[in-house]
Amino acid sequence: MLLKTVLTRLATTLVTLFGVAVVVFTLVRVAPGNPIAMMLPPGATEEDIANLTRLYGFDKSLPEQFAIWLSGVVQGDFGTSITLRQPVMELVLGRLPATLELSIMALVIAVTLGGLVAVIGARKRGTGTEVGLDLTNGAVLSVPDFLWGLIFVLLFGVLWPVLSISGRVDPRLDIDFTSNFYVIEGLLRGRFDVVGSTLSHMLMPAMSLALPLAAMIAQLLKQSLKEVLHLDYTTLARVRGFSETAVILREALRNAALPTLTLVGVQFTFLIGGTVIVERIFAYEGLGNMAIDAVINRDLPLIQGIVILFAALFIVINLLVDLSYTLLNPRLRHG
């Protein structure tokens, strides 16, 4: 039963990834903009252009190019970046940790902040506090992540410069880590100077990504909590002497969390998409920043590699969300 689920899941994953590969491969080649033209200096001869075009295989037909690329991909070779002249796989995996750490930090902030506001809102339901929280939520939600980025730069980079506004870590630090997971490896190695510097660089971009999601979580979770707080088992808990806060945390929260979990799963993928522009604003050395450069330079192999990786990431996240359902809801564990 479980094996069948896993196999089905794996098959759909491969089909999805193949679909994404076809679409992105075709799209970057059909869209205007010539990578060869970007590489050569002005005044290059027709012959130079023809040579370079042949070298990168752009003279072949689209299906042929796709077949060549795909045969490399199944062997783990995503080609070589045109601008950076390094294997795409290496480049992308080198940047992935930075983006993962940033999005996970954003997610943690969003869930904590949103959850807290939801619980307070549910506790103070029907009062002015709830109205105030609703209004704040609406305001926070209506400002997009990149605008939050600019607001934070202005507040904590210019007016009160306490946080670092660009980069991922203080360049003066000597980092001889084996991975690019600066926060995780720094914690494991006890290099708290690196952890501190990375976190202080991450805080503003993470907050920019987290705030709109936090507002969404707060709103939906509060609504679900309020619905659950009408149900008989919460009434019974009150009769048994539990305070309203205890009723919310012990009885209502887990039941109310399910719709929010779906939202978080879907929104987390949007959040990772949001890293593209937010990383740019903070010159954060992650995948998103690299993606923008790749698009500007028409670095086709790199674009393809990044998009495939994002797609794989989304699929993994959805899988994790599905798994956490069964943890939260015992009714799904059987059958």
Next chain:
Amino acid sequence: MKPHAHTLDVIKLNIALPNGRRLLRDVSLTLEPGEVRALVGESGAGKSMIGKSVLGILPPNVTITEGEILLEGQHLNMMTPATRRKTVAQSAALIPQDPLTALNPVRKIGPQIVDPLVRIQGWSRSDAEARALDLLDRVHIRDPKRVMGSYPHELSGGMRQRVLIAAAFAPSPRLIVADEPTTALDVTVQKQILRLIRELQQETGTAVLFVTHDMGVVAKISQKVTVLFAGKVMEDAPTPEVFTNPRHPYTRALIAATPSYADLDRPFSPVPAALIKDLHARIAQDDMLYTGGRR
């Protein structure tokens, strides 16, 4: 007056909606220790509202406008909400109407009985667990250990109501409010549950406020009856007397309207519309004179 003479005193209780419409009108009743009092009336008569007022679980828009509630001699509506909650939890419990929605679906049965004993009543965990097992056994659940480790969806409606009865009796309350505890169950299960509540009630000497619309149930379980109509007490009398010699015409009509399984050929006689109209007219007159506690 001796303290704690009564388990429950409700004195001239009035509750109302924000628009001033009264849901209970000067309701008074008492409950002696070990006594079962039935609250009967049609839907909307306010019978559940009395229990909810006592337990402090009225809907948020309904407020007590006038009157006193004394639980074991303690004035409930003079307390702060936190004290009131603790006092109620110490002396009273609820058997809810719908066992399907009264258990938390994501928590196991065991903790749902044990946790209040440990966290609110201050028992040790091992005492509380022993108590839960004992009570599950007393409500005739065959494998209490297994049931403690089950989730609600793994049990039938009747089983869940047994669990809820066990949970209600677990902290040895002096008063149990049973809010139509058999209405949501199959007819065959209803009888077992009713017998069970009576059994445990007699063993423990707990007073029970039994809310029902079924005169048949009233006859089986209670010693006293309060008949309600539109939030007003029509009759308050010992149960046998109500059946042999009902004083109020509404009580008579209610008994006549109870279907009898023994005599299926007897024609159904609903409460006469003229009587209801007359009662409503009198209540409207009362309401015109009522000042809602203000002068």
